[in-house]
Amino acid sequence: MSKIFLSHTNTDKPFVRKLASDLRRFGHTVWIDEAEINIGDSLIGKIREGLDLVDYVAVVLSKASIDSPWVQKEVEIASNREIEEKKVLVLPLIIEDIELPGFLKGKFYGDFSKESEYSEKLDVLLRSLGDSKSVIQEKSDVLTKLKADLEEAKQVAEKHRKEIEKVNEYNLLNKSEKLRTRILEENEKHPKYAPINTVYAFELGDSDIPITLGYLLWVISKIQLQGSHQIEWLLELEDKWNLAIKMLEAYSDMLNSEPN
Template structure:
């Protein structure tokens, strides 16, 4: 029986919560498409969106203060509404993330309320849209153990060229050309990673940037200090996110291939199928009681030195636990990461908190 294909429309600023929702849906039998909107809005992209919406069963729009300001979301909604009127497809399902107004074009439609809890919105989805075909819609709701729903491979590489003082012979154009070469290399590596988890039929083989079901690819560039005093080079960073990864394939890849893939960080996202009062605080208390915390911020959470020059960041919310692995020196990351078991760490973390 074919899976239902879902087009996810959202603001990049809401990516974390939307990705959690999407990964839980993928865990329960949906095919998810999340496009990264990192290029200018134009006629070609509009036609690509229209073609994409012609091939999905469900259009799910995540409504927030951020999405109300997004030209992408507005354009996708307009196209989806037109397709729905013409073809009775895709089915349109709004998901409310914030205390904000629902677009007038969606007024009167049944919506999912995710303002308080992603889990409750998923329960509402399965209750109110019973005709939607999923293989085991109650898996997450009935389970009482954290479930690995996402893994994020972080790749990075610096340009070989620096420009500035004492960098005679190199121009800005040389730096741009070298950066584009690094970008192509990381995209190839990201595609290599993803092809371990995603069937070839689910790839867009005509896209220069990795595009596939049940995951997201992101890319960014930052300027950093170059090889000589006052010079600059660029660091290209990519993230390949896989929803509902195959545990065996993931273990094989981490243990044998990370050093060949320019992977410099790994993040494991576990969803929590229960709502326990102050669970996130109790997890942080367990970290505090057993480790020296060397840093903390909202994005990564509490960072500890798990092994010499090897760091684990733990971020807990009422709905998920994120564990991010990094090394002080990128070239040592793969050797350190193979000795870390996220499953064992999660088991230890929640042992006395439930």
């Protein structure tokens, strides 16, 4: 991967930030003043340090930057390195319809002046920087694996869902028709009660009264308001308070497992 210094003016920050983000996304290291220079640092010292450490200096050229003394100085330093090291170091990137300044004439440049062609020009720049395609392939492989893992997880979840449905169907078959009807009616109104009703709903045998979670909660609220309710006495009479308590404990566990 390459290290790139982005030479620019403040006027062109929006484009520079977008380009920096895309270059990092493809695995390259980007030197940009707002990220590398801290309060109290020597501007000239930090910029010179950045220019000495990078593999390329991408010069973002606009009407504002070609007249910037800072940009001109940065390009001068980078050009001297280019001559000394005898390799391409300075990469001109035009973002407006301008003529290349004299100190960059004769260089092949990247034309980012048309926003609609940004992706195409970015690909050209990435090829110049090298090694980007391997990063693209690596990310593609990771994405393919993630998709495969997601599909496998979905299949497992679907299998469990079908198993749960079979268990629920079996539980309902072991209940009376009247109780099944009441369970289905309540589950339609309160879907989150369904797992509890399917397993724990019961009947008061002698009176044939379906006791579902919703109905039990309603009875408890009546007991709290009025001090008693006839269902309370029937539960006591038929010794089925233990079934009601199991239903309420399951409801409590369900509430405690829900995210806050």
